[in-house]
Amino acid sequence: MGLKEPVILNDMVGWRRRGGHPPKIAEVLDQSMNWLSKPLTEGETIVIKPSNIVNSLAVGMLAMRPQARALLIYAPMKTYLQSIAKKNLDGRLWVRTLLIGQIRDQMIAPFGMTQEEILQLSDLQVAALTWLAQQAQFASIIERVGTERIRSLNSETFLANQRDTMRNLAELFQLDMDEEILDGVLQGPAFTRHSKHDQKFDAASRVEEHTDAAQVHADEIAKVAHWAGILADRMGISMTLDSSLI
Numbered sequence: 001m002g003l004k005e006p007v008i009l010n011d012m013v014g015w016r017r018r019g020g021h022p023p024k025i026a027e028v029l030d031q032s033m034n035w036l037s038k039p040l041t042e043g044e045t046i047v048i049k050p051s052n053i054v055n056s057l058a059v060g061m062l063a064m065r066p067q068a069r070a071l072l073i074y075a076p077m078k079t080y081l082q083s084i085a086k087k088n089l090d091g092r093l094w095v096r097t098l099l100i101g102q103i104r105d106q107m108i109a110p111f112g113m114t115q116e117e118i119l120q121l122s123d124l125q126v127a128a129l130t131w132l133a134q135q136a137q138f139a140s141i142i143e144r145v146g147t148e149r150i151r152s153l154n155s156e157t158f159l160a161n162q163r164d165t166m167r168n169l170a171e172l173f174q175l176d177m178d179e180e181i182l183d184g185v186l187q188g189p190a191f192t193r194h195s196k197h198d199q200k201f202d203a204a205s206r207v208e209e210h211t212d213a214a215q216v217h218a219d220e221i222a223k224v225a226h227w228a229g230i231l232a233d234r235m236g237i238s239m240t241l242d243s244s245l246i
Contacts (some may be wrong), residue, residue: 001044005051008032013053017104029057030064037065045175052098055137056105062145069172070145072138075155077131077239078214078225084127085217092123098130107133111235124220128228136237152241161246162186168245 012029016022037046062068075083084091099118102108108118111129121129142150151172158165166185170177177185185191194201214221232239 001040001046003036003046003048005049006032006036008036009048009050009054009057012057013101016056017101026060026064029061033061033065045173047173052134053101055134055141056107058141059144062149069149069174070141070151071169071172071245072141072150072152072241073155073158074135074138074152074241077128077228078221079155080131081124081127081221081224082214082217084124085221092127095123095127095130099126102130102133107137110136111231122220122224124217124224125227128224129231132228132232132235132237135232135239135241136235138241139238142241142243147243150243151245152243153245154240157244157246162191165246172245 009029009032012025012032015028016025036048039046058070062070084095087094099108108129111133118126118129138152142152151168153165163182163186166177166182169175170182192200229239231237
């Protein structure tokens, strides 16, 4: 059973950002995970897909649950920029909201930018900065928790190798998934319907959608990706993560 972005976990992050007492937050977080992990039917395994803002709690959550395992999913820089660009104003506003949260979580401080320098960034530069901050966070999670419990997955690798990805993921999460069950998953709505709009959508549809965005915003995306690459080199942030699932 998959739980998609449980609000209680977002609330834990908001509580912490408002200055909540860490021991009390840890206590309530532990209680919340107890409830979230309860199976709805006998023999069921619960897999939680948290919101990206919950990444700041990942190390603590995994420390509380030594048997738990996690998959860190990320898109390549240019793919991410295309995704933000194709969402137009909504996407550009979203990355600025994400940036505010990352500033509160002290994820932007290592970049050494002044408030004025951050305000001068374009929307896609903000998107690239938040991507780099999250990439650095993911690398830190892998290093601190260890590769036995953490795997990473590039979205493009996933789309090109869906069966192998799901087979390896079932092994990571210790799920009893034979080839027949795997066939059902790959032919089911998770792989054939849009996750937000509930309409027919597959890997080919996604490629077409991103190609359109790439053509319209090609110049801006290329320039921002180049800028981000220079920043990544300066900060020692790798564009790919270790401990790949596939």
